[in-house]
Ligand code: SF4
């Protein structure tokens with residue numbers, strides 16, 4: 001049990017006790033601290049969710065042919081060089097693919113996917129996916145026919161948009177996201193908002209795709225004031241959908257991705273207040289994350305059903321390239337240790353590059369486990385420690401705000417048997 005110090009309006013600090021594995025909140029006498037039965041989110045008969053699979057390097061996860069989410073990596077090439085890019089260290093490891101591979105990919109797909117009606121999402125990924133437009137023109141019409149119930153989406157940096165591309169993606173019924181860090185864009189290089197032609201295309205895309213359009217920002221050491229980021233986009237596009245890809249992870253120990261602990265504490269405190277006063281909820285993605293945080297308490301969500309947040313440990317989520325290589329996820333290349341199999345030998349695909357959160361003592365003991373779900377499953381060493389620290393403070397803001405909504409009290413401290421990771425600077429940084 002984790003002891004939470006909760007400050008009341010009258011200045012009194014009252015302890016509550018929280019179990020991160022059952023999401024139960026108890027008072028000092030062991031009784032339920034809050035009666036949720038009148039909460040609109042309360043579900044008296046929650047649907048049974050299946051248990052997680054404890055994937056580890058020596059306990060590989062499997063994939064199933066009934067794919068529900070298909071992430072197709074078109075290539076890892078990009079026309080930008082964002083300083084914190086997690087794919088940058090993988091570019092040389094991507095298998096080179098051609099438009100011919102795209103045609104062969106389509107010709108073979110019936111051989112390895114069953115139940116195409118069950119496909120829920122198809123995502124086309126780069127690098128920068130619009131660099132691979134010719135492949136998209138081959139793939140998209142066929143995949144739309146093949147997977148009639150799937151939602152199709154693409155995330156681009158927006159630099160290569162043209163009217164024709166926007167119109168075609170719209171005709172194929174894609175949703176469109178532009179990755180852009182708003183006031184923090186400088187760490188990603190030139191800002192397309194400052195180029196009149198590129199900005200006009202972004203305007204056209206926003207108008208064409210609304211409401212299935214969002215700008216997605218990454219929270220970084222240089223730019224992590226959620227309200228400032230929302231305001232920045234709203235100045236250009238009043239009321240537009242501002243999403244957040246979350247807090248930056250560290251993949252190459254680059255300074256652009258590493259917060260200091262002091263910075264994180266301040267960021268967490270500011271975000272908690274922006275959540276509690278509602279100002280950050282102008283972002284639908286932030287609103288949704290807070291709603292899920294509250295829900296974990298109200299429906300006493302068990303950790304036994306928690307997969308990783310990105311879902312790539314799930315058997316039905318598959319990342320492939322156009323050669324049919326299966327990878328840990330869409331962000332890594334198949335010519336390194338992240339190739340976990342091939343669609344032609346489906347039963348032998350083995351996710352042996354990653355660690356489920358239940359295999360990490362830090363996550364097992366973590367107060368924000370239910371909200372974070374373990375950061376990146378394939379990271380290790382100091383990179384994982386940096387990412388974990390960032391996730392810890394980011395999720396602590398939602399944890400605090402959810403507690404405030406449910407109890408009217410403000411979390412001012414916590415204690416318990418909590419294992420936090422430590423930097424191992426004297427060891428080689430492990431990047432699996
Ligand atoms: S914050 Fe760190 S320890 Fe906690 S669940 Fe996330 S990755 Fe695990």
Ligand code: SF4
Pocket residue numbers: 086310311312328329330331375376377378
């Ligand atoms: S394993 Fe998940 S969290 Fe890690 S890089 Fe891939 S998609 Fe992102």
